[in-house]
Amino acid sequence: MGSEDDGFEIELRERLRDLHTTVARLEASIDTHRAEAVAEVEQLIADERTALDNRASVAKSQVDAKFTEAARTVRADTEAAVTQLAPGVASTAWTDTREGDAPVRPASYVRFGTVTSGASALAPFLEHPGWLLRGPSPTALEQINNVLLRTVAQTPLRFLRLRVFDPRIEGALGAFAKLREADPASFPPGAHSTSDLNDLLSQVVAQASVNAEQMGSHHARTLGELWEDEGRAVAPYTIVVVLSYPLGIDEATQNMLVRLAESGYPRGVSLLVQRDEDAKPARGVKPKDLEKLLVPFESVDDRWISSVLPDTIQVRHDLPAPREVARAIVQDAVHAVGSDTGPVVPLSELLAKHVDNPWTDTADDVIEAVIGRRGQEPLSIGLRSENPPHPNLLIGGAVGQGKSNLLLDIIYSLAVRYSPDELEMLLLDFKQGLEFKRFDKDADGENWLPHARVLSLESNKPFGLAVLEFVSDELERRAEVFNDARCNGITEYRARTGLPMPRMLLIIDEFQVLFDGDDDLTDQAVRLFENLAKQGRAFGIHILLSSQTVSGISGLRAKGESIFAQFPIRISLKNTREESEAILSRQNTAAAELTYRGEVVVNRNLGLASNNERAVAAYAEPSFLVDLQSRLWRRDTRRREPWVFLGRSWAQWPAAPVVSEESEAWIGRPIAITDRPVTVRFDRDIDQSIAVVGTGDREAEAVLGAVVATATANWGSSGRVVVLDGNSASAEDPEMLRAALDRCRLRDQDVQVIDRDAITRFVVDTLPGFMTDNSAPTLIVALALQKVADFADEQPRDPEDEFSYETVSAAEVLREVATRGGTVGLYLVGWWPNLRAVASHLSFDHAGVGTYVMLRAGLDDLRSVAGPHMNAPEGTPRVVVVDRSSHEGAQVVVPFEPLTTEVTR
The missing domain is CATH 3.40.50.300 (P-loop containing nucleotide triphosphate hydrolases)
Incomplete structure (x- = not known):
């Protein structure tokens, strides 16, 4: 057993050694395969990573491109929005010299700073209640100056009113003082006391009321809409600057400020209020009542913050306008006043369709004259006997405002539409000049105005009385004719008989000369004129009176009111407030608010202020009038010369005197x-x-x-x-x-x-x-x-x-x-x-x-x-x-x- 056991042990050990050898060999092989597999996996991972990186790079490039395009689109949209809301100087940096066509109306938004991207930060201003500025006084005043400069740069100075309350008498807005040299109403001296502020605000309210009447006549919601409807500036914007608020503000002025902030902005009134945190409000003054109506701005470090802005938006202060830029803006505004003569509407354009085919209208019911434009539409006036009765016209205007031009508009507009068989005119000029000489024959004895029946070319009361007597005789003659025909008036007479009895238009320029005095001649003239004014319309006799002044005419003290009651149509060019009321009616001062020579207020309802129409009279081009009158003269076959009276000239010998059989000297x-x-x-x-x-x-x-x-x-x-x-x-x-x-x-x-x-x-x-x-x-x-x-x-x-x-x-x-x-x-x-x-x-x-x-x-x-x-x-x-x-x-x-x-x- 022993040797067998030893042999078995030896064999077992050899097998174990072979097994170890095999295991070692297998482990070595496994390690080799593992390393190869790991290397292969790592290669695969590396390849995949490279592929992913490539795809990621492409995707990033695509994303970057889309982001860039989106950013460009957003920037363009932002710039377009900024340009639309605040074009030109209302939004550009002071260093930006871009210029474009001036808008019909000023921008309602204005720049107050820049956002992080550099774009303009805008806030509503004109046609909005206004701004409240808190923070250090220098910063607030810089912002106020900037806003006013941008407004001055885009608004005609004649149509801008800057009103300042400066209780500390600091004169912080003195850079604008030069404006009053060109237009005193644009920037009058500031108010410093509470009573002065009360007067100032009363004037602002009165102007807002006038603007409201004009807007109402055009059914415009804002003053800017009125400008766009008219195609021009027609009524002023007003900016009320209140410094050191609420210092110097009592309860009455506070209430007026609140009232303006609540309802003044559609009518062109905006506020700029600088809040003084150290000033204590007077009894009855609650600053929050005003502040809640305004856009609030507070200066913190170099930024503006506002409750109306998102917290994520950072708005940096704008730098104050460089001195040379501010001076240039003010100077340009001053220069523009002198060169701005207002809109021009050529009479030739308005009468173009009649010139080539004149005398096509009949005077059965009305004689109508186109005399200018109201906004984009022609402006006409009509004299008629009935439906409604608009028999007579009263015109007034200060010296140099275009009254003579307006008379020419009316005369030639009527002359080109109605033949002398439809309309005849008696033209009396009491101006010590020869404005109506153009209607007489020329140096060759030709080209008189065929419609002119009588021409008085100089001031002469006795001849004026003679004309009134002549027209009165004509009224009596027509009364007999109508009575024989059993007709009540000219319209019925013409319709029933078919006979072309002409309407008669008596035009008296500077008529006050005829009725000023306390003598028998004046009394007789007033008596005749009163009868003509009251009875003439039924007989087709109309009167146009024109004057620089209709107040204080001594001969009309007793009967002026009853006479002018026969003049429902009234037109006034620019005049004083007193004369505006005299021409239009009491408390109708619209003529004092007119800006340009040739602008008119037309009223067809005895001057009632709610019936005012603001318009521009046409420019009667001299060469056009000469050519037109020559055309009309050549068309007229009657060759009836006007009866001409020259107050400082000899009587003209008749062309063919009649020799009587008697010895007649x-x-x-x-x-x-x-x-x-x-x-x-x-x-x-x-x-x-x-x-x-x-x-x-x-x-x-x-x-x-x-x-x-x-x-x-x-x-x-x-x-x-x-x-x-x-x-x-x-x-x-x-x-x-x-x-x-x-x-x-x-x-x-x-x-x-x-x-x-x-x-x-x-x-x-x-x-x-x-x-x-x-x-x-x-x-x-x-x-x-x-x-x-x-x-x-x-x-x-x-x-x-x-x-x-x-x-x-x-x-x-x-x-x-x-x-x-x-x-x-x-x-x-x-x-x-x-x-x-x-x-x-x-x-x-x-x-x-x-x-x-x-x-x-x-x-x-x-x-x-x-x-x-x-x-x-x-x-x-x-x-x-x-x-x-x-x-x-x-x-x-x-x-x-x-x-x-x-x-x-």
Whole structure:
């Protein structure tokens, strides 16, 4: 057992050794496979990691690209939103010089800082209640200056009101003081006391009320909408800056501030309030009542925080505007005021469709004129008798605001639409100028306005009265016509009869001249005018009155209210508050708020403020008017010249004077609407002489020349003219009568001129023979007989008969000729410097004088002849004609222009 056991043990050990060997070999093989497997796995992992890294890199690149694009889109959208909310200077940095088209309305948002990305941070300002700024005073004031600068840069200065309450009198906004040099209303001196602030806020409330009325007339919700509707600035924005709040604020001013913050912003009022934490509010003042209405900003370090901003948004302070930038903005605003003349609406554009095809409208119901634009729409006014009755128009405006231009708009707009058979105009200019001269014929005698029936080109009350009398007569004539046709008015008459009775438009520029005074002429003018204003509409008679002022007209003190009640349509250009109320109505000061020359307030309801329409009158281009009037003149086939009155000119000779069968001397034209001259007829009767009395060589030349030329016109070759010339020592034609005497000679009439030294003997020796045997009608013209030394001395009747003692004076012979000469066809016209000289030659009672023609006579002489209440006639040249045999009294006459060789009879 022992050896077997040993062999078994040995075999077992060998097997165990082989097993260990095998195990070792297997372990070595396993380690080798494990290492290979690990290496393979690690390689696989490395390969996968590389692939993943590649895919991740691609994905990251794609994500980065998308993020970049998204960021670019967000930035562009942000910039677009910023540009839309606050275009231009309202949002750009001070270093950004971008400029674009100015918006119609200023931005309602404005920049107050920058966010982390550098984009502008905006907050609502204009057309919003406003801002409340807390923090260090310098920072708040820098922000206020920045906001005001951005607002000034984008708002026309005429339409911006900066109102400052500065109780500490710090003058922190002094950089804007230069604005008031261009427009005092834009930045008046600041208020420093509570009472001053109360006045300031009252003015702001009044302006907000005016803005509200304009907005209401356009149904606009905000002032900006009104600007856009009009296409221009029409009413001002107001910024109320309150510094050191609530210092100096009492309960009343606090309530007004709260009221403005609650309801003023749609009407253009916004607040900028700087909160002073050290200032204690006065009794009754609760700052939170105001602060809760405003956008709050608090300065912390270099950031603005606000309860209306998310906590995640960090807004950095804006730097204050550089001095040169601030100065440039203010200077540009000042310069723009001088160059801004306002919108221009050419009249040619408004009338374009009528110019090529004029006179297509009828005046059956209305005469309508387009005179400008209201917003984007044409503005028209219509004068009508009924439905509703708008018969008359009142226009007012300060000097230089475009009143004359507006009148031209109306006149030419009517003239191009209605033919002279539909409308005729009577045009009176009381301005001491010649505004209406354009409607008269030109230098070639052509191109007058066909519709012009009467033209008065200078201020003259007597002629104004004559026009009123003419229109009153026309009203009475039409009343008879309508009564015969059984019609109640012009509309019914035209419809029933088919007859084109024209409407009549009386236009009086500076009408107050006609009605200012306390004399009989003024009273008569007021009486006639009142009747025309009240009754004219039914007869197609309309009135347009125009003036710089309608207040304080003495002649209308008693009846002005009842007269102006007949003028429902009222138009005012810019004027004072007082005149605005006088033209429109009490408490209607809208005309004082107008900005540009040519802007108008139109009211069709007796000036009631709620009916105001704000518009721009068209610009009547001079060249267009000349061409238009020429076109209308060529279209008119009637060729009826207007009746023209020039207050400082001679009367014009008719183109074809009528020669009567009688010996008729023409003096001139009456101050009346008639072509019939004022004449003196020489009859075969006693007392036919004419005494021309007074000084003034030109007037005397005009009167005496006209008398000689016209009285002898139908005498033929048998006529005779004898001139007793006391001015000259030679028997030559006197200069003043030369043209008239030439006409007599052209008719082969006998003309004799007796010089001063021969006058006495001629009168004594020759005139008695004319009295006993006068075969030819004779005109004796006596000039300056007071210069003939021996004219009143007794002379021998027959100087050759030395035994005759019978004497007579030349004065006695002249009295006989003056008294009885007419019975034998011997007529006397003499010129004396005064009535005393007349009496020295024709006795104290001026024997034989049938007619006086008073030149520049003394007042005593004038009243002695014309009556105790007569005054010297207004204007020049003028003469007063008094017929002693007539009950009509004195007549003021405009002499015919002195004769020249070009004037024939």
